[in-house]
Amino acid sequence: MTNVVLGKELWKRYNIGEGIQVHALRGLNITVDEGEFISIMGPSGSGKSTLLNLIGALDNPTKGELFIDGEKISSMSESELTKMRAEKIGFIFQTFNLLPALTVRDNVEFPMRNLSRDKKVDKISRIKRAEECLEIVDLGHRMDYLPAKLSGGERQRVAIARALVNHPKFILADEPTGNLDSEASDNIIKLLHHINNEGTTVIMVTHDKEIINNTRILKIRDGVIEPE
Ligand SMILES: Nc1ncnc2c1ncn2[C@@H]1O[C@H](COP(=O)(O)OP(=O)(O)O)[C@@H](O)[C@H]1O
Ligand SMILES: [Mg+2]
Secondary structure, rough: OEEEEEEEEEEEEEEEEOEEEEEEEEEEEEEEEOOOEEEEEOOOOOHHHHHHHOOOOOOOOOOEHHHHHEEEEOOOHHHHHHHHHHEEEEEEEEOOOOOOOOOOHHHHHHHHHOOOOOOOOHHHHHHHHHHHHHHOOOOOHHOOOOOOHHHHHHHHHHHHHHHOOOOEEEEEEEEEOOOOOOHHHHHHHHHHHHHOOOOOOEEEEOOOOOOOOEEEEEEEEOOEOOOO
């Protein structure tokens, strides 16, 4: 079985000016198998978001090797990376990141516009798929709404539908319940487990100990993962 994510000796250094550098990751190793549900925990500033950005191919490691779904990231061109992100990765953020001027349905349909030519489908099929994903997150009755009319929990469910729309290999979620009350959090976590049970790998960063049951917990500190 290929690993969904394999990071070997990952270093990430930020230059913050005047010759000062921050070492956010210090030789971190990570393996994620297909079908896992991973929770990444650790103090603020320990490198969690940096790691998620690398795994999402949104940023490059300073040193080390990273494979996503068996493909070596450093040997991919910018356009190959864009295609890989669109086709293999679903992103969920603490702040939802929905497009305010688009309806719920159009927000979910949007990532399908980035598919490569061989996977691209017509608008009618895209809308159908978007609606299917909105049914999965139980928002069939909110398709024509603008995000501003929704509760936080509903907005995050839209973001989950959007993350699912291209049948991703894995979902990256950075503090997905950080802005939600405990009932809405519960709902989001149940949904992520449902998606995971259907076969999608989930990698989540969180502070919240209430939501990490039945996941594999990775603790990160000072840019490395602590032994399990
Ligand atoms: N874009 C950046 N430029 C400079 N320093 C950064 C940047 N992003 C993160 N850092 C620094 O890297 C370290 C790890 O940050 P981060 O990955 O955001 O941690 P976490 O998500 O665990 O709170 C921190 O010291 C942070 O200040
Ligand atoms: Mg963070």
